[in-house]
Amino acid sequence: MFTTGSKLLIGSAVLATLAAVVYGVTQVDSLGIVGLVSAALALSFLAGVNVWARDSNVSAMDATAVASSEAADVPPGNSIWPMVFAVGAATVLLGLVTQQSIFTIGIVILFAAGAQWTIQAWAEAASADPAVNETVRSRLANPLEYPLLGAVxxxxxxxxxxxxxxxxxxxxxxxxxxxxxxxxxxxxxxxxxxxxxxxxxxxxxxxxxxxxxxxxxxxxxxxGERDIHVHETTADLAAEGFCASPEEGEPDENASQTVAVKANLAAEITLTRSGTLEFDVPGPLEEGGLGLTLPRANPNNILFRNDSGEHRRLSLDLGMLTEDEIAAVEEAAAEDEAHGDEAHGDESHEPFDRRQLCTTLIESGSAQLLTFTIAEPSQIYEDDPEAYRFFVPGTDAELNLVVP
Amino acid sequence: MTANERTSMHGASTPGTFGAVTHHGRLARIGAIATLGALAAGCANDAPQDTWQPAGDNAQKIHDLQWPVFLIAGVVGVAVFSVLFYALWRYRDTGQPIPKQTHGKPALEIGLTILPALILIGVAIPTVGTLMALADTDDTDCVINVTGQQWWWEIDYPVQDGCGGISQPIVTSGQMVIEVGTNVIVRGTSRDVIHSWWIPKLNGKRDMVPGRVHTNRLQADEPGIYAGQCTEFCGLSHANMRMEVIAMEHDDFEAWKANQIEAYAAPEPESLAAEGEATFISQCARCHQVDGLETADGELQIARPDLNVYSGAAPNLTNLMTRNTFAGASYDLLNETCRPLVWEAPSDRVGERYNEGVTADCLNEVELREWLRNAPAKKPMYTDPTKLEETNSLPRGMPYLALSEDQIDQLIAYLLERK
Structure with missing residues (x-):
């Protein structure tokens, strides 16, 4: 004769096996079948252990204990969990034909009710005394219930x-x-x-x-939420050709608040009070030489520090745009002209022909990140229109960028 | 045959007992052989990735830590298992009554809490000290960038005053060249998934994570070739993602650097190599960069691997034949005759021989030819065009290019001049 726990685990193992078969026949996804087969194996193993150990609360030496123990004489008490479980199953079905969120809620109800139902059934097999059984249930369930309900x-x-x-x-x-x-x-x-x-x-x-x-x-x-002001992003500035401009309608007075990846900087570039650009990279690289070297085809985080005493931005010039890109820029500029560029108020920008990226205009004493990926190597390092360089609009500060 | 017949064939006087002894004896013999095998595996003579043979001060720091830690752990392990097995044997079920049950023994419990805590503190102090020493970058003299991608390592030397001065960036792959005695800081990252850089004889592992820059110190006491391997599972050819550090003397390192930044030398016109250059431009140059290579109309040939492979990078082949491995250091560029001349060279001649590069006589042409003929057949990669939906049709690794044998001849002639 099988004990209560064994029946539960054997039934679960059979269910998981059937689910694996159904899933395997109807779906091509291998991950689901692996999960279900794993569950079937694990449940079969647990069922085997449970059959062998006879629920751990029936003496292995007493062959008739399952039928004759006190717990066996007490019928199971009333439980709300089968009904909640059914509600969960119905919600899952409803979610399948309506929204994913309802399906998720159904799954949560299903698992919560299943767990509670299982624990209650297990506790009721402990003894013939309902008070003792309730203590057994609480001992197992409360450490799970309290943190979960508290978190909710x-x-x-x-x-x-x-x-x-x-x-x-x-x-x-x-x-x-x-x-x-x-x-x-x-x-x-x-x-x-x-x-x-x-x-x-x-x-x-x-x-x-x-x-x-x-x-x-x-x-x-x-x-609904209040109107939250949306700041210009660095990508917007690049797309609209503002990177060569020392002006901008709205300087970022809290630029440093956006910096959160200081540990993964490829380099830190500082605009000094004397108007020069200096860089620092992890390790012993000295300033000078050809300039800053950054890897190709990989995201680089550059931290720009503005110590100049004025609002400034760091811009990166990556050479000339292609003819197709210039045509796209001119088209965008014409559209802006036709519709009015709300983002920059009275400011207007001319069509541009260079590939540029930049930070927003930031206050002195603050810092901002510029993240970019450069696909093409900088084959030319000297004074060439195709050379890559950092610069600060409105100043003479420049720094060559070498991309091998 | 019945059980009794089988037993009697062994000539046992007491069948049941004899059978049990034989069974236990067989198990003991199997256990002993397995243990000896496991122990013998630690005595490999040719073990290039042996962390117990440090060859630099960083690896030595780890070595100096792991000895006492393993010793303490070994003593604790032996003590715990001895007590465990003694208790299992001494108090095994022989039908005796269940002994009186007691709850707790405060002195023992407190003692067994304090003792492990003291042991852990004793281990933690030198461990933290070693970790801090290995994280130090202040005394490093040379910066080398390492970027992992499926399934090879790109190694580039930025312009710097370090490394004895580097005036132009150097890009190579699979093999990192350093100067003996120099403290090198490796700045590593990844272009696709997480990889892990590990040269066991020179330092511990360091994960290379997309979007992050992690550092790893390297220093070699003696010239030599130090092998390593990616140690974070990174996909299909993880096992084929290898690398070496070649440590050489100062003069050899200077010669290597000078060679790496030499201007591009075009092949002799109308030679097989010149045909190879044209084939390279048409077949290979959209991914592989050769610095200084010009197209027929005089424009610099710029590779765009970002448009053609998932990782956005392919090995720079400007000086391919100055390295002696290819395909993620999985295959030798040197044939079996020449390889030992470099890999087994006396310590003081490693740099000199490495700098000789790969000549036509020494080229491992068989495997290079096979690679060019069908790269995915030589190294498992995701290149099947029908299965690249997830990567926007971009292969991960070098795809099959359907090159003709004539084109392969031309390419080999051309590549042999890349040094």
Whole structure:
């Protein structure tokens, strides 16, 4: 006779095997079949171990224990989990024909209900005493339930707060959350200095707070985010031919905040107060020589530091555009002319014929990254129109770039 | 044949007992042979990637650390397994009653917590010290960039005052040349997937990750050829992604550098090599760069591997015949006669012989020809045009080019002059 756990594992192994067969016949993807076959093997192994160990709670020496133990005399209790499991299965089916997100929610319900159902069934086989069985269930399930439910609660509150923050203006967000923090602190002090406050009152206050936050988050989410100003990207500047210009409508006053990959710099280039470009790379390379050497066909992160005392940008000139590229640029310029270039207000730019990249205009004392990949080697290193060079518009600062 | 008949054939006086002894004896013999085999595997004479034979101060630092760590780990391992096996044997189930169950023994538990903690602290202090020493770049005198891609290493020397001064960038592949005694800093990255750079006799491993620059120190005490291999699984030909570091004396290194930046010398007009140059331009130059090579109309021939292969790079062949391996250092450019002259050269002559490069007499023409005839047949690569949807039809590795035998003759003649 098979024990309860064995039946569960044998059934799961058979199900996984059938799923593997069905999947293998209907799908060409090999990863899924590998996963299902692996699951079938693992479950078969566990089933074998369980049959051999007889659920670990029935004496191997007692051949009749499965039928005669106290646990065997107690019928299983009522459980909500089969119903939740069915809801999960229905949600999965619904998700298959509607949206992926519903399918995902169904899978989560299915697994959660399946796990709870399994644990409950396992616990009910422990003894004839429901209280003991509940303790057994809690001992196994609570270490999983508490962190997961806690994470869901924290995630929900954090998400709600983020919606509120995005709904309020930047200034009002600061004010609102300072006030909110003060209220939380005041209530906490109140509870701390009033030990007689009941547990229910504290729980009620927390529940009201959580509901208020979630409700606020829902309302803010429905109303939508505030208008968030979109800054010009370096790619936009290059595409619109602003890299040769020392001016720009909107200098980036917080450029350093965009720098997050300092550990992986190919080089650091500094515009000094004396107006020269100096570079530093990992290792003992000295300044001078032909210039900075960077590898070909690989992304390079360059950190530009502006110590000049003025708003400046670093630009990279990679030679002449091809005729097709120039034609595309002229077409884009004509379109801008026809529709008005909103991004740069009154500024206008001339069609350009050089391949250039650049940082935004940044304030003195700050830094910004420029990331680029160069496909073609710089065969010519001298004063040649095709030579690669870094420069700073509005100054004479230049630095040759060598790409082997 | 019954079990009893089989037993009686062995002549056992007590069949059951004799059978058990034989079985155990056989297992013991198999175990002993397997153990001896495993031990013997550590005694290989020709082991170019042996981390227990350091040949530079970085590898020596690791070696000085691994000895005591392995010693301590060995003592702990022997002690733990001895106690474990003793307990298994001493208290095995012989039908005795279950002993009285007790819970906890604070003194023992605290002792067995403190002792491992002390051991780990004792191991951690020199380990952290070694890691910091190996991460130091302040005392390095030469920068070499290494870029991994499926399945070869590109090695380039940027313009610098280091390395004795390099006035023009040098690009090579598969073999890194350094000066003996010089502290080299390798700056490594990758163009496609994660690779790992490891020259066991010179230093530990360093992962080469796309979008990141990782450094690795190298220094060789003596001239020689130090083998390495990619040690992060990187796809189909991971096992064929090899590399060597060639350490040579100062004068040899200077000669090597001077040779690498020599201007391009076009083949003699109307020679087989000149035909090879034209074939190279039509068949190979869209991926492989040869610095200084000009097209028929006098324009510099610029390779665009970024348009033709997934990694965006292919080995620079400007000085192919100054190296002595190809195809990710998987194959020798030197034939069996000439290879030992370089690879087994006396230490003081390694640089000189390496700098002689590959001559027509020494060329491993058989394998180079096979490679040109059908590269994917020589090295597993993703080049089947019908299976390249994921890479936008770009192959990973050198594809089959359907070259004729005449074209291969021309290319070999041309490539032999690339040094």
């Amino acid at each position: 609660a924290v995630g929900g509150i954090a998400f709600s707060l983020s919606r509120v923050m995005l709904w309020l203006s930047k200034t009002n967000t600061v004010i609102a959350f300072v006030v909110l923090a003060a209220i939380v602190a005041a209530i906490a002090f109140f509870f701390a200095f009033r030990p007689s406050v009941t547990r229910g009152a504290i729980g009620g206050a927390l529940a009201v707070g959580a509901v208020a936050i979630v409700a606020g988050g829902v309302a803010a989410g429905v109303d």
